[in-house]
Amino acid sequence: MENKxxxxxxxxxxxxxxxxxxxxxxxxxxxxxxxxxxxFVLRIEDTDQTRYVKGAEEYIIESLKWCGIEPNEGxxxxxxxxxxxxxxxxxxxxxxxxxxxxxxxxGNAYYAFDTPEELDAMRKRLEAAKVVAPQYNAVTRQxxxxxxxxxxxxxxxxMDGGTPFxxxxxxxxxxxxxxxxxxxxxxxxxxTQVDDKVLLKSDGMPTYHLAHIVDDIEMEISxxxxxxxxxxxAPAHILIYRFLGCEDKMPLLAHxxxxxxxxxNGKLSKRDKSxxxxxxxxxxxxxxxESYVGYRESGFFADAFVNMLAMLGWNPGTTQExxxxxxxxxxxxxxxVNKSGAKFDPEKTKWFNQQYLRKKSDKELAELFMPILEEKxxxxxxxxxxxxxxxxxxxxxxxxxxxxxxxxxxxxxxFFIAPTAYDADVIKKRWNxxxxxxxxxxxxxxxxxxTFTAADTEAxxxxxxxxxxxxxxxxxxxxRVCLSGVGGGPMLFEMVELLGKDEVVxxxxxxxxxxxx
Ligand code: GLU
Numbered sequence: 076m077e078n079k080x081x082x083x084x085x086x087x088x089x090x091x092x093x094x095x096x097x098x099x100x101x102x103x104x105x106x107x108x109x110x111x112x113x114x115f116v117l118r119i120e121d122t123d124q125t126r127y128v129k130g131a132e133e134y135i136i137e138s139l140k141w142c143g144i145e146p147n148e149g150x151x152x153x154x155x156x157x158x159x160x161x162x163x164x165x166x167x168x169x170x171x172x173x174x175x176x177x178x179x180x181x182g183n184a185y186y187a188f189d190t191p192e193e194l195d196a197m198r199k200r201l202e203a204a205k206v207v208a209p210q211y212n213a214v215t216r217q218x219x220x221x222x223x224x225x226x227x228x229x230x231x232x233x234m235d236g237g238t239p240f241x242x243x244x245x246x247x248x249x250x251x252x253x254x255x256x257x258x259x260x261x262x263x264x265x266x267t268q269v270d271d272k273v274l275l276k277s278d279g280m281p282t283y284h285l286a287h288i289v290d291d292i293e294m295e296i297s298x299x300x301x302x303x304x305x306x307x308x309a310p311a312h313i314l315i316y317r318f319l320g321c322e323d324k325m326p327l328l329a330h331x332x333x334x335x336x337x338x339x340n341g342k343l344s345k346r347d348k349s350x351x352x353x354x355x356x357x358x359x360x361x362x363x364x365e366s367y368v369g370y371r372e373s374g375f376f377a378d379a380f381v382n383m384l385a386m387l388g389w390n391p392g393t394t395q396e397x398x399x400x401x402x403x404x405x406x407x408x409x410x411x412v413n414k415s416g417a418k419f420d421p422e423k424t425k426w427f428n429q430q431y432l433r434k435k436s437d438k439e440l441a442e443l444f445m446p447i448l449e450e451k452x453x454x455x456x457x458x459x460x461x462x463x464x465x466x467x468x469x470x471x472x473x474x475x476x477x478x479x480x481x482x483x484x485x486x487x488x489x490f491f492i493a494p495t496a497y498d499a500d501v502i503k504k505r506w507n508x509x510x511x512x513x514x515x516x517x518x519x520x521x522x523x524x525x526t527f528t529a530a531d532t533e534a535x536x537x538x539x540x541x542x543x544x545x546x547x548x549x550x551x552x553x554x555r556v557c558l559s560g561v562g563g564g565p566m567l568f569e570m571v572e573l574l575g576k577d578e579v580v581x582x583x584x585x586x587x588x589x590x591x592x
Contacts, residue, residue, distance in 0.1 A: 079295070079297045080113060080114070080295065080297065081107070081108055081111035081112070081113025081114070081297050081298070082108070082113055082114045082115075082116060082294065082295055082296050082297050082298075083104040083105070083107055083108045083113065083114070083115055083116070083296065083297065083298050083299075083300060084104070084115075084116040084117070084118050084149075084290075084291070084294065084296050084299070085100060085101040085104050085105075085115070085116070085117055085118070085139075085146065086117075086118040086119075086120050086287060086290075086301075087101075087119065087120065087135050088119075088120045088121065088123065088126065088283075089119060089121050089127060089128060089131035089132040089135065090123070090126040090127065090128055090131060091128050091131055091358075091360055092131065092134055092345075092354050092356075092358030092360065092367060093131075093134060093135045093138050093354070093355065094345050094353050094354050095334070095352075095353055095354065095355065095370075095384060096302060096333075096334050096343070097135075097302075098138060098139075098142060098144070098355055098384060099331065099334070099384045099385075099387055099388070100300060100301060100302060100331060101139060101142075101144050102142070102144055102381060102384055102385060103300055103329075103331060103385075103389070103407070103409075103412070104298070104300045105144045105145075105146075106385070106403050106404050106407040107298060107300070107407060107408075107409065109404045110404050110405065110407055110408075113297070114147055114148055114155070115144075115145075115146045115147055115148070116146055116147075116148045116149045116155070116157075116160070116294060116296070117135075117136075117139070117146040117148070117149030117150050117151065117152055117160065118149055118150070118160050118161075118162070118290060118294070119132055119135075119149075119150045119160060119161045119162065120162050120283060120286065120287065121161055121162055121163045122162045122163065122166070122280045122281055122282065122283065122286050123280075123282075123283070124163075124278075124280070128360065128361070128362055129361055130361065132150065132151075133151075134356065134358060135151075136150065136151035136152075137356060138355040138356055141355060141356060141371055141377050142355060142377050142380065142381050143377060143378070143381065143400055144381070148160070157293060157294045157295075162281070162286050162290065163280075165286075165290065166279070166280065166281065170289050170293060171275065171280075171281035171285055171286055171289050172275065172279070174285065174288075174289045174319060175242045175274050175275045175281070175285060177319060178242075178244070178274065178315070178318055178319065179242065181318060182245070183244070183245050183314075183318035184242050184243060184244055184245055184274060184318075185216075185221050185222045185223050185242070185243055185245055186221060186222040186230060186234070186240045186241070186242060186243075187211075187216075187219065187220065187221040187222070187240060187241050187242075187243045187271075187273075188220045188221065188225075188233050188238055188239070188240045189219050189220050189221070193219070193220065194211070197209070197211070197215060197218070197219065201215065208268075210270035210271075211243065211270055211271045212246060212248075212267070212269070212270050212271055213246060213247065213248035213249075213266075213267075213271075214248070216243075216271055221243070223245070239277035240277060241273045241274075241275060241276055241277055242273070242274045242275035243271040243272065243273055243274065244271050244272045244274055244284070244311060244314065244315060244318075245271060246266050246269045246270065246271050246272075246311065246314060247266050247314075248266065248267065249265065249266060249267055250265070250266040251263060251264075251265060251266070252264050252265070252266055252269070252310040252313055252314065254309060254310070254313045254328065255327075255328070256306075256309075256328050256329060256330055257298070257327055257328065257329040257409040257410075258329050258330060258331070258332075258409055258412050258413075258414060259306075259330060259414055262306070262309070262310075264309075264310040266310070266314075268310070269310045269311050269314070270311075272284045272308070272311050274315075284308060284311060284312065284315070285315070287299075287312075288312060288315050288316065288319075291324075291325075291326050292319075292321050292324045295324075296326045297326055297327065298326050298327045298328075298329060299326040299327070299328055299329070300329045300331065301329075301330060301331070302330070302331055302333070303330050303331060303332055303333050304333075305330060306330045309328060309330070313325075329409050329412070331388060331412065332388045332412070332413050332414060332415055332416050332417055333416040333417070334387055334388070334416070334417055334419050335416040335417060335418045335419060336418075336419065337349055337418060337419055337420060337421060338418075339416070339418050342416075343419045345367065347419075349419075349421035350421065351373075351419075351421040351424050351425070352367065352368045352369050352370045352372075352373050352375075353367060354367045354368070354369050354370070355369055355370050355371060355380065356369035356370070356371050356372065357369040357371075357372045373479070373481075374428075374479035374480055374481040374482075375428050375479070376428060376431045376432070378399065378400065378431055379427045379428040379430070379431035379432075380427075380428075381400060381403075382396075382397060382398055382399075382403075382427055382431070383423070383424050383427040385398060385403050385407075387417040387419065388412055388413050388416075388417035389407065389411055389412045389413070390411055390413070391406045391411065392411055396427075396430075397427075397430055425478045426478075428478050428479060429477070429478040432474060432477065432478065432479070432480065433474065433475075437467040437468070437470045437471045437474075438463075438467055440467070440470035440474060440480060440483075441463055441466040441467040441469075441470050443480045444466060444469075444470055444480055444483050444484075445460065445461075445463070445466055447480070447481060447483070447484055448460035448466065448484070448491065449461075451484055451491075452491060452492075455491075455492070457491050457492065459490070459491060460491050465490075465573070468573040469483070469487050469490045469573065470483065471569075472487070472490075472564075472565035472566065472569055472570060472573065473486040473487040473565060475565065476565075486564075487564075487565075489558070489559040489560055489561070489564075490570075490573070490574070493578075493581070493582055493585065494558075494559055494560025494561075494582070494586075495560070495589075496560055497556050497557065497560050497586065497589070497590060498556050498560065498561055498562045500562070501552055501553060501556045501562045502553075502556065502590060505549070505550070505552060505553040505556075506553060506590060509543065509545070510550075510553060510590075511587050511590075511591055512543070513539065513540070513543055513545060513550060514553075514554070514557060514583055514586065514587050515587060516539045516542065516543065517535070517536055517539045517554065517583065518580055518583050518584060518587075520535040520536075520538060520539050521535060521576060521579060521580055521583075522576075522580060523535075524576065527571075527572060527575065527576045527579075528572050529566070529568035529569045529571065529572040530568070532568050532571045532572060532579075533567075533568040533571075536554065536568070551567065554567070555567055555570075556586075557582065557583055557586035557587070557590075558570065558571070558574065558579065558582050558583070558586075
């Protein structure tokens with residue numbers, strides 16, 4: 076085990092859009108693999124044809140690409156030594172049947188011929204007898220139609236006659252099963268709690284339980300990281316490895332904690348209403364007709380999303396919260412993954428995006444903002460939105476209070492469209508018989524300025540106020556409303572400088588004329 080190459084896999088089933096919990100599983104596997112110079116493999120577990128959803132596989136691949144969590148082997152990322160990486164194709168290799176046959180030959184699995192009606196009747200019988208968790212197990216299998224209760228002849232006859240059958244794991248009665256989980260430590264379960272899981276279905280397809288074990292063995296996987304929902308099945312998996320004589324090939328297990336609702340009450344649902352997406356990209360489920368908004372389309376940066384996800388259940392042991400993917404690779408370990416559920420925090424999620432937004436240069440932000448401006452200002456007279464330097468200036472001013480680039484438009488619309496209405500509350504409170512005169516005196520002083528910097532205009536404004544014996548605090552907001560129409564915004568004189576002399580003078584003149592009327 077010690078010398079085994081580090082190989083982790085992300086093994087989603089294409090049964091719907093990959094939600095953020097799934098991305099986190101991929102991320103933790105990726106981080107660990109990279110940290111140990113290992114491999115990260117994408118395997119598509121599509122053996123349950125009834126749950127197959129069109130487009131899900133492409134969605135998974137695109138999501139991983141967007142997040143920068145790229146497998147170096149697997150579906151969509153180039154074949155490695157263990158191709159194919161889709162279980163439906165791997166079935167053609169005959170490997171699942173081979174392992175199932177081995178389990179049957181060693182007496183650790185058996186054929187079961189029970190019809191759905193018979194299984195249903197068994198469940199009802201057990202329920203009537205007040206059995207808490209009715210299951211097909213060491214006790215109940217004795218009353219069912221399987222190769223343990225039927226004679227060899229009968230079994231042969233059924234099979235020759237084409238009667239559908241499944242292969243079930245023969246779980247021993249009342250035995251302690253112990254296994255080690257890297258996150259949870261030792262876990263001990265009594266086999267009475269484990270059912271005789273179906274390994275091969277009647278259509279010959281393996282179930283997840285068999286298929287993932289065969290593939291983890293064949294693909295030489297060293298660590299299997301998955302969601303906590305798989306913990307109850309782990310004892311059955313341990314038995315399968317044992318019965319196959321492959322305990323030495325068993326990957327180390329890590330079951331990740333759940334992601335909980337913001338109030339900590341239960342598992343986070345993909346229909347969560349906090350206003351923060353649950354999916355990395357927009358997802359439309361053709362089967363159910365449901366649509367979900369993605370982080371990408373909501374304006375999140377991929378690196379902010381990934382950083383936020385890493386902190387859901389893991390901590391670096393320091394107060395550092397902002398990590399690039401390289402830093403995450405360096406810092407990550409399973410020892411620092413919590414056992415208990417991680418509460419999803421919508422506000423913190425936005426905060427992460429804000430931190431990444433602040434780290435971006437005005438040039439980068441302008442490049443992201445310009446296409447939005449182009450769209451919004453299509454067909455207008457405005458030309459400033461095409462001026463990169465001007466847009467950079469706007470980004471510099473509006474970014475402070477924003478979480479997303481797509482908030483810049485609402486925050487800074489007046490940098491492109493002069494106001495035609497003025498905040499009524501501010502006007503009511505601040506406009507008086509002196510106001511027009513005061514603004515006019517500001518206009519005159521501004522006109523006389525040779526340079527129009529924030530410092531120049533602020534000095535001129537203060538001088539105008541002083542000359543009329545007005546405290547600047549009394550007129551500042553009014554002045555802002557005359558320029559932008561709204562009572563709040565970025566640093567006032569920075570805004571003045573950016574708008575420029577001609578525009579500022581024009582706007583002040585319009586404001587005086589409009590408000591007086
Ligand atoms: N196909 C399983 C799922 O989508 C994978 C679980 C595992 O990683 O073993 O949940």
